[in-house]
Amino acid sequence: MVDAQSEAKRLGEVIRRARVLKKRSQADVAKALGYHQSKVSRLEGGRGTEDTRLLREVAQVLGIPLDSLGLAASPDASTADPEAEDMYRRTFLAASIAALATPDVPAPVAHDELVRSLLPGPGRTPTKPALKLAELKERVSAVRRLFSTCSYKELEGTIPGVIADLRNAAEHNSAEVPHLSGLLATAYQTAAGLLLKQSDHGNAWLAVGRAMAEAERSGDPVVLASSVRVQAHVLVREKHAAQAVTIVRHTAEQLCGSYDRRSSQYLAAVGLMLLRGVTAASSSGDRAATRELLDEAREVARYVSHDRPDAWANFSPTNVELHTVSASVSLGDAGQALEAARPLMRRNIPVPERRAGLWVDVARAYSQQGKLADAFQALRIAERCASQDIRRPAVREMVADMAARDRHRALPELHLFSRRLGAPA
Template sequence: MAEAHESPRRIGEVIRQARVLQRRSQKNVAAALGYHQSKVSRLESGRGTDDMRVLRAMAQELGIPPHKLGLAPAPSSRTTAVAEPEGVHRRTFLAAGITALGAASSPAAIRDALVQALLPGPTLAAASVPRAASDVASLRNRVGATRRLFHTCDYATLERVLPGLIADLRCASDDGKIDAPTLSGLLATAYQTATSLLLKQHDQGSAWLAVGRAMAEAERSGDPVVLASSVRVQTHVLAREKHTAQAVTLVRHTADQLSGSYDRRSPKYLAAVGLLLLRGVTASSRGGDRASTAEFLTEAKEVARYVTLNQPDAWANFCQTNVALHEVSALVALGDAGLALQAARPLTNRPIPVPERRAALWVETARAHSQLGRLADGYQALRMAESCAAQDVRRPAIRHLAADMAARDHRRTLPELHRFSHRLGVPA
């Protein structure tokens, strides 16, 4: 009973995105369903979507809500909970220790709960979310799970779980049963994650609040790794607000205290320093400071010789590939679009396990093409970014990029670009 407004092409695209987000091949999905790979290929191209039996099997295998494939009416806006990202159930990471999922009734309510969790005093989350296990191992696992949600761009789930996690960490701190510096380190990481999420959503005001809490807890922890990570997100907030000179100074001051003896440092220490240096690359390139950009890149490459953390379940994401990605981004920010595309080309064939980083590569490629007026190539790059991390493409910065590209297509020679922009909710 597929609804008429669900076009075969749209259904095929939903199936393709669900498969890609789960990092499964057409052959893998086909084998699980007992089909030949060509069956999945045909469905993703919009052919054969009138077979309800096949669509039901596909929906069950990939965790796609039936209404996304026209198998059921769309839920009423009054009863729909927060939409699953592109119809994909996030089964992989929910088992990683996140047990305090708040049942917020709307995106606005979810955002309010997160902001409330950042305020001093009792949090709404503490009253509305059942308390989960508060031993240090459970709390550490939950903090790590939120980092994985961020790396895999599952921002909807992340925004739901952060208030409960922060509330439980703060309650555990008040209980006094767990070592205070340890809890401060976990709280700082949770606040860092909240800052990064809020910046993705262009909520700079709340990001300032979150990063202030992160810095305070980082100093209480006395852990240089946690402090470096908090300085990194504070630098991000500064750069986003165009305080690039202050951001560069902050990175340089902190990195000078942490650099050196890389062959004797732990992976976490090296990753924290490396990511801090990469934030310096971003800040200095946005400020047009080529000399500082080159200095930070050189030092980051030196750190990357000693550490590789490039999996979605890693504590942080730092490696030589990530350094190369930031070099591409810096070239785009400096207006060197041709050089950026040259630097990006070999990376498109390199395995990048972290979806957020894969999407970033294609977004920067799209920006470079856009700078050169290659709107068709820019559109294709954005589609690649969407296939890597659908929610990431729906954040404000990318939506504005798509709208700008569509607006510059005055003769509407790229109808697919206009449809894409309209689908993101920002028609030119």
């Protein structure tokens, strides 16, 4: 791990030297990239180097040879194979995790085992002989509950064994293959979601590929919609929002309608997929698509009446309104976001991840308005809702940005909070 950290430091030094040779300030480079100066500062310090797309942008802005940043040469970065890129830069990813880790946020020790469970060929030895379908369903529901309650450490240690048991059952029970493929797809979707929480986009792509293959094998439209949702999520993270909207729209054309005759699971899967499209559209500034997808999601939500903390509870009328808040923030409409958030702040939201997400969006809105004290208080509430979720790289980056903007240290607690999250400005 020490060698990996040294490599990350070397990478940051390459960026710093290139910037100095070009006689450009951190603020100037950050402006060209569309980020805050603190992001460039962290890169030069050897932190945040897991984002290969950002490093390609830095290389282009500063004229750095790709191989100097540990990047495979590619005539078009947009067509680079994310999985191959990830393998090429495995040591840099490890370095980033090490640099961000703090005593109360240890690096995930089971990460390698999780990745191995996604690879083709013999995987982890099953926990016991081929299990019955009912027991496997319960195990998959259990990992979904771990995700929705933000129990990420326990989930990472559990899901490789679940995947191994599902694959073992599929090999020994051909009659149940469609059902088992559906369960495998759900397990792979959950793994992709966890990897995205860790900003491991390369391996998230691997998990999504496995999920889509199993979804097609299952022939279940519910599983297909859920897999498309996760695929769209990865596309958004990799800055392919327009493609994510296209995929959601195409799938929705096949699955939407006749909601009064659909099961609750069907409605939830389609609704969640539409909401992922909302996230994609708003992140790219497409207001028309955002309104269109939100309207369709609200139509689906008319037929869903409960907010239950189970495998399908993440879709409801409440969740549609939560995404309305998030979309407003992404579109830069901070005032509208806060207005939409106020009634939700007093509502019972049983899923910790969703509660935390609301308060993170509130913090983003306040931060857009320059109200750093209010943003900090919102983040403290989010931490009480889901302490592990608040330690996601995206949230740490926002906290670091807020701390960097508090130049006169008017909010000392914000700086302590930033350091505790492992994201000092």
